[in-house]
Amino acid sequence: MNKAFVKESDQEDDDDLDAGAPPIPAGAKNYMTPEGHRRMKEELLQLIDVERPEVVKVVSWAASNGDRSENGDYIYGKRRLREIDRRIRFLTKRLDKAEVVDPSVHHGSDQVYFGATVTYENLAGEEHIVTIVGIDELDPLNGKISWIAPVARALTKAREGDTVTLRTPAGVDELTILEVSYPAPA
Numbered sequence: 001m002n003k004a005f006v007k008e009s010d011q012e013d014d015d016d017l018d019a020g021a022p023p024i025p026a027g028a029k030n031y032m033t034p035e036g037h038r039r040m041k042e043e044l045l046q047l048i049d050v051e052r053p054e055v056v057k058v059v060s061w062a063a064s065n066g067d068r069s070e071n072g073d074y075i076y077g078k079r080r081l082r083e084i085d086r087r088i089r090f091l092t093k094r095l096d097k098a099e100v101v102d103p104s105v106h107h108g109s110d111q112v113y114f115g116a117t118v119t120y121e122n123l124a125g126e127e128h129i130v131t132i133v134g135i136d137e138l139d140p141l142n143g144k145i146s147w148i149a150p151v152a153r154a155l156t157k158a159r160e161g162d163t164v165t166l167r168t169p170a171g172v173d174e175l176t177i178l179e180v181s182y183p184a185p186a
Helices: 011-016 034-064 072-096 150-155
Strands: 030-032 098-100 117-121 127-133 144-146 163-168 171-181
Touching: 030 034, 034 072, 034 098, 072 098, 127 150, 144 150, 150 163, 150 171
Parallel strands: 030 098, 127 144
Antiparallel strands: 117 127, 117 171, 163 171
16 A cells, blocks of 8 residues: 555654643753642543543444444544553653652742742732643643743742743733742641
């Protein structure tokens, strides 16, 4: 068969594109909070121990029914298995590279580090609350921003009461840090 008609993909490239996750910057570590690490590990175990075996059962059953070319259970099941396997590879790689950083060691500090929850005000007088987390934990709608985000980089190492400069494509903004907090040690 002519190679032009065969769909081939480079698995390494597919894994890094999983779930739209941003790549880890070259030479940087994959910092994660203990909570984020726990959630990723739980997802990985759920995929391995529950979802994948269930889909394998369905695919096996569907394959035993005969003609696979028009067997929706078989076709969908095989596709779902590829998705699960890709996600398992992605999670395994990210967890292998993870460096868990416990932000509670900074409890009581007024300086911004990884894991801090920061309340700041911009020049327009708008107040924002963000928590600086790992790349795989970001959730901007809930105020969780990655440590590589421009806002996080501008805030890092500043203290309560400091004003930092944030350069954006829209221009320069001044952010005044109102409060810095960390989770209490367990």
